[in-house]
Amino acid sequence: MPSLIKQAETYLAERKKWAEAGKPMRSQERIEELFNICKECEHFRSYYCGICGCFINKGTTFNKLAWSSTRCPLEQISKIPKWFEEDDFNPELIEKKKKEGDCGCPKH
Ligand code: SF4
Numbered sequence: 001m002p003s004l005i006k007q008a009e010t011y012l013a014e015r016k017k018w019a020e021a022g023k024p025m026r027s028q029e030r031i032e033e034l035f036n037i038c039k040e041c042e043h044f045r046s047y048y049c050g051i052c053g054c055f056i057n058k059g060t061t062f063n064k065l066a067w068s069s070t071r072c073p074l075e076q077i078s079k080i081p082k083w084f085e086e087d088d089f090n091p092e093l094i095e096k097k098k099k100e101g102d103c104g105c106p107k108h
Contacts, residue, residue, distance in 0.1 A: 001045065007053035014054065017069050024068040025060065032058055034065045037083050043074075051076060 002010070018024070026034070035058050043050035047057060052073040054064035064070045072081035 001048075001050060002053035007048075010052045010054060014064065014067065014070055018067040021069040026066055026068045028058075028060075030068075031060070031063070031065045034083050038065070041082055049073065 035056065038044050038049065038056050044056070048055050049064065052064070054070070055062045056065055057063045058065075060066045068085065071085075072083045074081045
């Protein structure tokens with residue numbers, strides 16, 4: 001488990017990114033879909049992600065999965081993320097984000 005300091009840093013960075021993106025939320029259906037993926041992951045620790053330390057559940061509060069600006073953090077340990085957003089594969093949206101200065105990198 002990441003240290004509490006690391007967890008707090010990650011939370012604040014993700015919250016800032018989410019706020020700057022206009023606080024976009026995922027649908028309840030998408031949250032549950034992602035939760036089911038996390039539940040099967042070897043890094044899942046009953047209520048948080050063992051890589052980034054963010055809370056994971058099926059609700060809309062204290063839940064990394066509810067904010068649509070978040071990504072699965074496996075890239076941080078050089079692995080392929082287990083979930084993406086459709087936007088990540090849409091060439092038009094990728095081009096639009098690039099023009100807006102967003103490279104799509106999950107570390108921002
Ligand atoms: S590494 Fe990705 S799939 Fe695994 S628990 Fe964390 S967010 Fe979920």
